[in-house]
Amino acid sequence: MYGAEEFEGGVFHESIVGGRASATIELTAGSVKALTSTDQKFEIRYSECVLDMGGASGRMVFVRTQDRKLTIFCEDRRFPKALQLDGSVELAEQLASVRGLRRSEAFSWRMWLVVGTAVCLVALFGGYYGLLAVAKASINAVPISVDEQIGKLAFESRTVEGPKINDPIIVNAVKEMVARLEPHADLKGLSFEVHVVNSKDVNAYCLPGGKIVVFTGLLKKSKTPEQVAGVLSHEMSHAIRRHGLRRVMESLGIVVAIELMVGDVGGLVALGAELGKSAALTSYSREAETEADITGVRMLHAAAIDPLELASFFEMLKDEGPEFPIAIKWLSTHPQHDERIATIRGELAKLPPQEYRELDIDWEKVQQRLKEIDAE
Amino acid sequence: MQYEILARPAAAVAKLTLESNESITCEVGAMIAMSTGISVETTSGMKGASGGFFKGLKRMFSGENFFLNHFTANQPNQTLIIGPTMLGDIVHHDLRGGSLVIQGSSWLASDVGIKIDATWQGFGKAIFSGEGLFWVKATGEGSIFLNSFGAIYEVDVDGEYIVDTGHIVAFEDTLQFKIVKAGASLIGSFLGGEGLVCKFHGTGKLYCQSHNPPNFGKLLGPNLKPR
Incomplete structure (x- = not known):
């Protein structure tokens, strides 16, 4: 050849x-x-x-x-x-x-490339999650005024679910519940503000910074003022544990994390206000809900309000649930009530005995006023 | 075609004299002045060939233009003056088969028979050579005009030769380069300001430029006032 x-x-x-x-x-x-x-x-x-x-x-x-x-x-x-x-x-x-x-030269180049890429990826992911973890930990260092700003902007920009109720009997009843609970909030500097809204939805929420919105549907549904106080203790706990701020952090992740590191809270406030327009700011993860339940139970216990009233409220809703599938919004955003009743009872068992006092509220009169407002 | 390179090395331009039906392919925007008996054809591939769309795209990645201009003399003794964007030198290379690998923006013009394409030199070189990701590959036989930032110097390599990153203009396909550290230790290499260098191996012609655009930019940039 x-x-x-x-x-x-x-x-x-x-x-x-x-x-x-x-x-x-x-x-x-x-x-x-x-x-x-x-x-x-x-x-x-x-x-x-x-x-x-x-x-x-x-x-x-x-x-x-x-x-x-x-x-x-x-x-x-x-x-x-x-x-x-x-x-x-x-x-x-x-x-x-x-x-x-x-x-072998080509192989060593490829080896370096693979090792280099792997190191870069690890550094990138490690850095990302590390930064998020540090940012989460630094949430407590963010001043309460940021929560208040987010809550204020969110409250002003969101469409309120119904006309505001100014009736002193109704509003004062809710204020009385909040007044009993507020001294037992373990986050200093937070001041709560009560708003009652005429809506048949059985719901209530608390925006970051302490703006509480209670729907007349919840008041009508509750058999006792202690049941409402139970729901309020849970909602106030979201503000106390700063779940709204965490929610904002999760939504924007790394950008907010970096901003927090450099002490700039402007982006946090802006995004919080944006999320507040929808329900995104007040829908939390299951861990946050459980944490709010536990904090709520402790607050109720400290305020000498029977935490079992909250459990009984869940049980009542659970039994009636199927008949009110749409109206009971509070439950739809708070699933797994059997588990939650167990959490409440479990947490209560850990606490020392307490002599519970009824709330100083004429509940029949409140119910009467609610009926009159409906008739108007 | 006759050529003359004027005003070397700081602000060189190439003066080409074309006879009837002689053509030259130039980088877009290279023409400075020309006689009236020259026609221009713009394509994305070789003169007279169809297609070339993907070649055009590849060329864009290597820092050249998507289009190529082909200048053809319709009358005898026509003059075409071409020059690069950057201040610097122009050199003529006589390609005799094989190919010439040219740094991103250094190709200025070549005979119409020479194929201009983009070539990939590998990841390491793309990242560390101080040149573009892709290189221009000129294949065939004929004249090529290269431009540089600053002066061009020519080296006939036989064995090994070292050039700092960012100073390569072009090299023949019989040469290969590797990225290596300038000194014995990596830290020493960087402290000495040389960092990584390109080590050539083989036999062939290598063109280097006296200056390096990124370094010039770094020197100048901080002194510019914001607009």
């Missing part, structure tokens, strides 16, 4: 004008021959060949004389194979070692 194949390549030699010319390369019985485009012939015997690999593509084969005065080169993929078959044994060995060297 000698001379059967020809390859396109080139030659470097001082006798060529410019030192380099393209050439047709042929492998013969004893040597590598090249005929250049300038019609010059060159030959290197296999026994005198020194091989190298490289070039811009990394796969160009250089065949040189010992003194490097003549170089024949070829990039054709078939060339190394043909050289291995046609050349001498020594040449085949040289070629194998040169190719092996190239492969």
Whole structure:
């Protein structure tokens, strides 16, 4: 098969004008021959060949004389194979070692690339979650005024669910509940503000900073003022535990985290206000709900209001649930009430005995006023 | 085609004299002045060839333009003056088969028979060489005009040669470079201001530029007043 194949390549030699010319390369019985485009012939015997690999593509084969005065080169993929078959044994060995060297270099590059990419990814993910964790931990360092600003902006921008009720009997009744609970909030500097809204929804929520909104539907549904106080204790706990702020943090994650690090709360407030337009600010994770239940129970206990009233409120709603599938919104955002009743009872069991006092509220009169308002 | 490079090396321009039906392919915007007997054709591929859309896209990645301008003389003895955007030198390279690998924006013009394409040199080189991600690959036979930032110097490499990152203009396909640290220790390399360098290996012609656009930008940038 000698001379059967020809390859396109080139030659470097001082006798060529410019030192380099393209050439047709042929492998013969004893040597590598090249005929250049300038019609010059060159030959290197296999026994005198020194091989190298490289070039811009990394796969160009250089065949040189010992003194490097003549170089024949070829990039054709078939060339190394043909050289291995046609050349001498020594040449085949040289070629194998040169190719092996190239492969190990390419492999080490790839290794570095893989290791580098892995390190970058770990640093990126580690940094991201680390920053989030630090930001979460630093939430307590954010002043309460930020909660208040978010709550205020959210309250002003959201569509209120019904007309506001200013009736002193009703409003004062709710204020009395809040007044009993407020001294037992373990977050200082928070002041609660009560708003009663005429809506048949059985619902209540507390915005960050302490703005409480109670729906008349909840008041009508409750058998005792202590049941309402139970719901309020839970909602106030969201503000006390600053779940709204955490919710904002989760929504914007890393950006807010970085802003918090540098002490800028502007973005936090803006996003909080934006989330406040929808229900997003007052819908929390299950962990947050459980935490609010536990905090609520402790507050009720400290305020000498029977926490079991909250459990009984759940039980009542649970029994009546199917009949009021849409109206009982408070339950729809607070699922798994069996579990929650258990949480309340479990938390209560840990607390010392307490003598409970009824709230100083004429509940019948409140119910009467609610009926009168409906009739108006 | 006759050529003459004027005003070297600081503000070089190439004056080309074309005979009837002779053509040259230039970088978009390279023409400074020309005789009236020259027509211009704009394509994204080689002169007279159809397609070339993807080649055009690839060329854009290498820092060149999507389009190419082909200048053809309709009359004898027509003059075309071309020049680069950056201040610097122009060099003529006679490509005799094989290919020339050119740094992103250094290709200025070449004979119409030379194929201009983009080539990838690998991740390490893309990140650390101080050049673009892709390089221009000119293949065929004929004249190529290269431009540089500052002066160009030519080296005939046989064995090994080291060039600082950002100073490569072009090299023949028979050369290969690796990114290596300048000194024995990596920290020493960076403290010495050299950091990583390009180590060439093989036989062939290498063109380097005396200045480096990113470094010039870094020097100038902080002193510019905001608009």
